Amino acid sequence: MEITQIEAIPFTIPYRKPLRFASGEVHAADHVLVRVRTSDGAVGVAEAPPRPFTYGETQAGIVEVIRQIFAPQIIGLTLLQREVVHARLAGTVGNPAAKSALDMAIWDALGRSLGRSVSELLGGYTDQMRVSHMLGFAEPAEVVAEAEQMRELYGIEVFKVKIGRRPMSIDTASVRALRQHFGESVELYVDGNRGWTASESLRAMKEMADLGLVFAEELCPADDVLGRRWLVSKLDIPFVADESVPTPADITRHMLSGTATAVSVKTARTGFTRSQRVHHLAEGLGVEMVMGNQIDGQLGTACTVSFGSAYQLTSRRAGELSNFLDMSDDLLMEPLQIRDGVLPVPSGPGIGVEIDPEKLNRYRIDC
Incomplete structure (x- = not known):
């Protein structure tokens, strides 16, 4: 070998x-x-x-x-x-x-x-994951239409909404439109990609306080240490660290300093070996985890579901596993299939897919 x-x-x-x-x-x-x-x-x-x-x-x-x-x-x-x-x-x-x-x-x-499959080698907890779909910047009606299409075609009922523009009302309006359209039948969370200040973020979260959000991710820059700690202390939902935690050491710093309370794991960023370290650290610290997406193609998505399905903690929440649907084509012999809001781990040895x-x-x- x-x-x-x-x-x-x-x-x-x-x-x-x-x-x-x-x-x-x-x-x-x-x-x-x-x-x-x-x-x-x-x-x-x-x-x-x-x-x-x-x-x-x-x-x-x-x-x-x-x-x-x-x-x-x-x-x-x-x-x-x-x-x-x-x-x-x-x-x-x-x-x-x-x-x-x-x-x-x-x-x-x-x-x-x-x-043997990579998922089995890593832990083999389950053979599938629920799917969360990322909704990018658009007008509220367009955001709702895309979410409705994802539910009708693939059964997806968990949505991550991109926010972080100014004025913030254009983004909070989209989140509110989603909740009004779907009621309580879907899970919603938001991702700011560090687009707002800490004070702007808090105002936006207060505007959306009645919408039942499950997470808020990277609303403001991580290098605004005091502002971010202040923001996180004011929130009553988990604050997810994503691009601000490229290493396990970063996770430790954020959790101990109070600037995040949950972690997004991206195999495109930490592979399988370092993602194992991230998982075990998060498990030891008692923080929630979500499997994130680096706008991966189907091969990258197969890697994400292989890792996420291997552990109880990473498979508990829906993983961000659907953005390959936005691509006009892909490299795999057999395309991944999302049905009833679920993506199975590809069968076969290794990651389970062929180019x-x-x-x-x-x-x-x-x-």
Whole structure:
């Protein structure tokens, strides 16, 4: 099970419509397919979605750091030397999506070598997760129409609403319109992507106090330590740390300083190995967790549901597992299927999905 080759293949797939939120907007999935080959013939894959406005990574940067720095350090190790891999990757600052995709591709190859699913290897708590759908910036009627379509087509009844614009009333109006349309039949939570100040955030949350929200995520910047601590102390629902907690150490700081009370785990940011650390830390601290989405394609979503389903804590809440529906196409041989608001863990060894070589050739941009 020795690692013999590592590939980083950039590809681009357009979105059906731009995805807009407080920290930026995305028009196409400019992602990177990471592929790990081994001496026993196993091939593991994962997806790296760069988010330059959040973590500073670009598609070209991910490709080059994997090819020039990470691959030479990892080739020759075995699939079981994950701690050695982790230590060597940690020697390079940043690059969370590149590191995470490489880590998950190694886990995928390991599962394929052993004939077991990654979800089983991680913990195997359940074989499916409820799905939450992210609703981007739009007029209230458009937001409601998209949510209604998601419920009719896929049975989704949990929605994460992007907020953080000024005036804040345009966003609180969308959340209120959703509650008025669906009543108590859906779960709603909000994500500000650090778009407001602490005081603006509190005013907005007071406007929405009667809407039964289950979470509030990243409403204001994390570096406003005093303002954020003050905001969190005023809220009566969990405050989710997402892009502000790229490492377990960040989680510890936020929880102990009172600037967050829950954690969003993104396998695109922490892979499987570091996500395990995040999970165990959150479990020990007694904080809630939600499986987040880095606007992943279907491969990245398969990774998310594989990890989220492995543990009781991460499978308790609906995971953000549907944003691949906004893509005009994808790379998988067999598309993921959401039914009755649930996404099953793909069957088969490893992550359980296969890349369609024709689609990869169509969308890759390095040829």
